[in-house]
Amino acid sequence: MYIALEGIDTAGKSTQISNLAKYYPDAIITKEPGATKIGKEIREMVLNARAKSKKAEFLLFLADRAEHIKEVIEPNISRMIISDRSAVSGVAYALVQGEIDKKDLVSLNNFATNGIYPEKVFLLKLTKEELEFRLSQKELDGIELRGSKYLLEIQDALIEATKLLNLELIEIDATKSREDITIEILNNIKD
Ligand SMILES: Nc1ncnc2c1ncn2[C@@H]1O[C@H](COP(=O)(O)OP(=O)(O)OP(=O)(O)O)[C@@H](O)[C@H]1O
Numbered sequence: 001m002y003i004a005l006e007g008i009d010t011a012g013k014s015t016q017i018s019n020l021a022k023y024y025p026d027a028i029i030t031k032e033p034g035a036t037k038i039g040k041e042i043r044e045m046v047l048n049a050r051a052k053s054k055k056a057e058f059l060l061f062l063a064d065r066a067e068h069i070k071e072v073i074e075p076n077i078s079r080m081i082i083s084d085r086s087a088v089s090g091v092a093y094a095l096v097q098g099e100i101d102k103k104d105l106v107s108l109n110n111f112a113t114n115g116i117y118p119e120k121v122f123l124l125k126l127t128k129e130e131l132e133f134r135l136s137q138k139e140l141d142g143i144e145l146r147g148s149k150y151l152l153e154i155q156d157a158l159i160e161a162t163k164l165l166n167l168e169l170i171e172i173d174a175t176k177s178r179e180d181i182t183i184e185i186l187n188n189i190k191d
């Protein structure tokens with residue numbers, strides 16, 4: 001089963017993935033962007049916000065995704081795969097940028113992923129207050145520097161993106177305790 005954890009920056013995706021890894025010691029743990037050799041270079045480029053063109057930025061994420069699907073997801077598709085982000089992030093961030101129409105976002109992602117998408121998408125949802133608190137506790141990268149208003153728009157766009165891609169979405173209150181969230185995810189995986 002291929003599942004993805006989604007959520008805006010600081011929502012708790014990596015925390016949950018490291019908890020889930022204890023319950024699935026044989027799972028493939030992966031992420032977008034940056035799980036492959038080329039992906040690491042792309043991640044460096046995009047997170048330093050070097051692209052002036054939003055379309056270029058979108059295409060860099062898409063290139064990372066195509067490599068990730070070919071190198072990590074496709075060869076392991078019969079195993080448990082837990083991914084930190086997926087095409088859902090790709091569509092959501094681009095929806096908010098607003099330069100590419102929705103039909104193209106879906107078809108470009110279909111092209112990059114060969115139609116392979118997570119079976120379940122877990123969305124960790126933050127409140128404005130908790131997001132601002134968590135951002136204040138860390139050094140911000142180029143995307144996080146865009147601020148909490150922007151990130152909350154992305155949070156709504158993650159829901160829209162999941163619908164556009166026609167994927168199963170499980171929304172989770174990310175302000176709950178780390179342990180309660182892990183249990184909620186585990187119970188849902190088993191359903
Ligand atoms: N349920 C929780 N309650 C309180 N704090 C949490 C919870 N989950 C994670 N945190 C804290 O919030 C911060 C961000 O968590 P984490 O790195 O897991 O988020 P993320 O979604 O992977 O972030 P990013 O996308 O920016 O890499 C960390 O300091 C983490 O310890």
Ligand SMILES: Cc1cn([C@H]2C[C@H](O)[C@@H](COP(=O)(O)O)O2)c(=O)[nH]c1=O
Nearest residue numbers: 009032033061085086089090093143144
């Ligand atoms: C896959 C993907 C990601 N992004 C953004 C979202 C985050 O701000 C960063 C990734 O950082 P993280 O610490 O690994 O969460 O990139 C994006 O804009 N578009 C995408 O397709």
